[in-house]
Amino acid sequence: MAKTPEPPYYAVIFSSKRTDVDEGYGTVAQRMVELASGQPGFLGVESARGTDGFGITVSYWTTLEAIAAWRAQGEHRIAQTNGRRKWYEHFEVRVAHVERAYHGP
C-alpha cells in the first residue's frame, strides 16, 4: 500500500489486459517501479493483477510536470513501446487529481 501524503496530489491509473507473451515482462515491470521510484515528484505506486490477466497499477505524483517527465523518460519509453507491441492486449491510462483520501480499518 502506498504511503501518500495528504491530498492534493495526482494519480495515474493504468488499467491493462495482458497478452500471453512473457518476453521479459516481469523484469521490465519491476524495473519500471524501481525507475519511477527514483523520479522527481514520485509519491508511491500500487499494483494488482488477477489470474485473468487484468491488472491495475496506480502511481502517485506531486504534479502533472512530474507525470510528464516520467512518461518521457528514456528507458520507460522503450518499455511503453514494448508494452504496446507485445505485452498488452489493451490498456487505459487515466490521469487524475486526488482531492480526498481516507483509510481503514
Added chain:
Amino acid sequence: MAKTPEPPYYAVIFSSKRTDVDEGYGTVAQRMVELASGQPGFLGVESARGTDGFGITVSYWTTLEAIAAWRAQGEHRIAQTNGRRKWYEHFEVRVAHVERAYHGP
C-alpha cells in the same frame, strides 16, 4: 475494462489488503458491483486482486454527489461495516478527478 466517456469525471480508487476471512466476501463484492452499476452517475468499475491478497478497485462516477450517494447507500453501508470488521486488513480510499485519458494499443 470500463468504457468511460471523455474526461472530466471522477474516480474512486479503493486499494485493499484482504484478511483470510471469507464469510460471504465474494457474494457481497459481486453484489456491490451490481448495486453500484444501478446508482445514478455510475460510469463503470474495474477490479484486480493478486494472489497476495492485495487488490485495487476503481469505480468511475459523473460527480462528487453521485459518489456521496453511493457511499451512503444502505446495503453498501452494511458491506462497509463488514469490510472494516472482517474482510480487510487495511484499505485506502482516494477520490480523484480524472482530467485526461488515453488508451492503447
